[in-house]
Amino acid sequence: GPPEQPAPHTGEFENPVTGIVAPARLDYTYTPGRAQSDHLDALAERKVVGERCPRCHKVYVPPRGACPTCGIATTEHVEVGPRGTVTTFCVVNIKARNLDIDVPYVYAHIALDGADLALHARIGGIPYDRVRMGLRVEPVWTEGAPHPDHYRPTGEPDADYDTYKELL
Missing domain, CATH: 2.40.50 (OB fold (Dihydrolipoamide Acetyltransferase, E2P))
Structure with missing residues (x-):
C-alpha cells in the first residue's frame, strides 16, 4: 500500500525557542549612481542639490534619478536649502x-x-x-x-x- 503519512504537527513544542540574542554585523559597498553622485559632489561643496521632475515639478532630495511619483527620469539640478x-x-x-x-x-x-x-x-x-x-x-x-x-x-x-x- 501507499507509504504512511506523518501525523500533522500539533503546534506544541517540547522546548520552545522564545528568543535568540546574537551579535550581527553587516558590511556592504554602496556605489552611487549619476543622481546620487551629483548630490554627494554638491555636499562636498557644502551645497544641497536635488532634481526636479519635468512632469510634476517636484524637487527630490536626495535625488534618485527618477521621480518616485511619475516614474520618469529627472536630470534638472536644483539647489535647495x-x-x-x-x-x-x-x-x-x-x-x-x-x-x-x-x-x-x-x-x-x-x-x-x-x-x-x-x-x-x-x-x-x-x-x-x-x-x-x-x-x-x-x-x-x-x-x-x-x-x-x-x-x-x-x-x-x-x-x-x-x-x-x-x-x-
Whole structure:
C-alpha cells in the first residue's frame, strides 16, 4: 500500500525557542549612481542639490534619478536649502555603538526650503525636549566632513503647519 503519512504537527513544542540574542554585523559597498553622485559632489561643496521632475515639478532630495511619483527620469539640478523645517521627529534613547553622541538625542525629518521631500538628520544645539514640528533649522558642517554633522535651530519663528503638512 501507499507509504504512511506523518501525523500533522500539533503546534506544541517540547522546548520552545522564545528568543535568540546574537551579535550581527553587516558590511556592504554602496556605489552611487549619476543622481546620487551629483548630490554627494554638491555636499562636498557644502551645497544641497536635488532634481526636479519635468512632469510634476517636484524637487527630490536626495535625488534618485527618477521621480518616485511619475516614474520618469529627472536630470534638472536644483539647489535647495540649506535651511529647512522639522516636519516630524523622534527622541532616541539608545546609545549606538560607534556613535559618539550622548542620549537622548533627536533624529528628524527635515524639509529643506525648496524641496518636496523631507530628508533625515540629527538635530543638535537644542535640548531634545525643545525640538518640535515646525522648528526652523540649518546645517552644521564639520571641517572635512562630506555632509552636515547635524542641524541646529536658526532662531526664526516656527513654520506654520500648513507649509509642511504634505511633507510629513
